[in-house]
Amino acid sequence: MDVLFSDMADDALFEFLHMEIVAHVYKEHATRDDIDKERVTCISTLEAMGFRVGQGLIERFTKDCPTFKDDLDIMKFLCKDFWSTIFKKQIDNLRTNHQGTYVLQDNKFALLTQFSSGKQYLEEAPKYLAFSCGLIRGALSNLGLESVVTAEVSLMPSCKFMPFI
Amino acid sequence: MDVLFSDMADDALFEFLHMEIVAHVYKEHATRDDIDKERVTCISTLEAMGFRVGQGLIERFTKDCPTFKDDLDIMKFLCKDFWSTIFKKQIDNLRTNHQGTYVLQDNKFALLTQFSSGKQYLEEAPKYLAFSCGLIRGALSNLGLESVVTAEVSLMPSCKFMPFI
Numbered sequence: 416m417d418v419l420f421s422d423m424a425d426d427a428l429f430e431f432l433h434m435e436i437v438a439h440v441y442k443e444h445a446t447r448d449d450i451d452k453e454r455v456t457c458i459s460t461l462e463a464m465g466f467r468v469g470q471g472l473i474e475r476f477t478k479d480c481p482t483f484k485d486d487l488d489i490m491k492f493l494c495k496d497f498w499s500t501i502f503k504k505q506i507d508n509l510r511t512n513h514q515g516t517y518v519l520q521d522n523k524f525a526l527l528t529q530f531s532s533g534k535q536y537l538e539e540a541p542k543y544l545a546f547s548c549g550l551i552r553g554a555l556s557n558l559g560l561e562s563v564v565t566a567e568v569s570l571m572p573s574c575k576f577m578p579f580i
Numbered sequence: 581m582d583v584l585f586s587d588m589a590d591d592a593l594f595e596f597l598h599m600e601i602v603a604h605v606y607k608e609h610a611t612r613d614d615i616d617k618e619r620v621t622c623i624s625t626l627e628a629m630g631f632r633v634g635q636g637l638i639e640r641f642t643k644d645c646p647t648f649k650d651d652l653d654i655m656k657f658l659c660k661d662f663w664s665t666i667f668k669k670q671i672d673n674l675r676t677n678h679q680g681t682y683v684l685q686d687n688k689f690a691l692l693t694q695f696s697s698g699k700q701y702l703e704e705a706p707k708y709l710a711f712s713c714g715l716i717r718g719a720l721s722n723l724g725l726e727s728v729v730t731a732e733v734s735l736m737p738s739c740k741f742m743p744f745i
Binding site for chain 1: 592593594596597598600601604605608625629632633636637641665666
C-alpha cells in the first residue's frame with residue numbers, strides 16, 4: 416500500500432498545489448475593475464512563478480548531467496526527463512522546423528485532465544497552461560536558451576507547447 | 581540517471597513551488613500599512629491553502645485504505661504514509677497525552693533545510709510552517725477529526741507540529 420499511496424500522491428500533490436496557486440492568483444485580482452488587463456496580469460504572474468521553478472529544477476538537476484550537443488538535444492531532454500519528473504509522463508510528440516520553432520505535444524496533459532472538453536473549459540484553459548509555459552521557459556533559460564513559450568489547446572486534455580528560441 | 585533525476589526532482593518541485601507560494605502571498609501584502617495584521621492574514625492564507633491540499637490528498641488516497649481504529653491510528657498514518665509522500669521522510673517522533681494533544685516532531689523538516697539556524701531565520705520560520713499546519717488540519721478534517729494545529733521551531737531545521745483535537 417505504501418508504494419501505491421506514494422505514487423498517486425506525488426502527482427496529486429503537484430496538481431492540487433497548482434490548482435491552489437491558480438485560484439489564489441485569480442482571486443486576489445477578482446475584485447478589480449479592468450478584467451482584460453487583470454487577466455494578462457494573472458497569466459504573467461503564473462508564468463513568472465513557473466519560470467523560477469523551472470530554473471530552480473534545472474539548476475539543481477543538470478549539475479551532474481552530460482552537456483548537450485545542440486538545441487534539439489536540450490529539447491529532447493525536456494520532453495523526456497524534465498516532463499516525466501513533473502507530469503509523470505513524457506511529451507508525446509516533438510516537432511521542429513529547424514529554425515528555432517518547436518512544438519511539444521502532450522496528448523493528455525496532467526493539469527487539464529480534470530476538465531471536460533466543453534467550450535467553457537476551453538476558454539479557461541490558458542490560466543492552467545501559463546505556469547507550465549513558464550516552467551519550460553525557465554528550464555531553457557538556465558540551459559542558455561532565451562525563448563518565448565506559447566501554448567494552445569484544441570481538444571482537451573491535449574495541448575501543445577511552442578517554445579520559440 | 582533517469583531514476584536519480586526523478587527522485588531528486590520530486591522533492592524539489594514541491595519545495596520550489598512552496599517557496600513561490602510563500603513569496604507570492606507575502607509580496608502581494610508587502611505594500612500595505614499594518615504589518616502585524618498583514619502577517620496574520622498571510623499565515624491564514626497559506627494555512628487555508630494547505631488545508632485544501634491536505635483535504636484533497638487524503639480524499640483521493642484513503643478511498644481504498646482500511647478504516648482506522650482510533651485517533652492514534654489516524655495520527656500514525658499521518659506520521660508515516662502521509663508525511664513520507666509529501667516530505668520524503670517520516671515524522672521522527674510522535675507523542676500524545678491521550679487527551680487530544682499530539683506532538684509530531686520532524687528533526688529535519690524539508691521546508692526548513694535551506695535556512696541556517698541564525699536568529700533572523702528563526703523569526704521567519706512561521707511563514708514556512710503555516711502551509712504544513714494546514715496540510716495536517718485538512719487531512720485530519722477529512723478523516724473526521726476537527727483540530728487546531730500549531731507549530732514551533734526551537735532549533736532549525738527541527739520542528740514540532742501540534743494538532744489539538
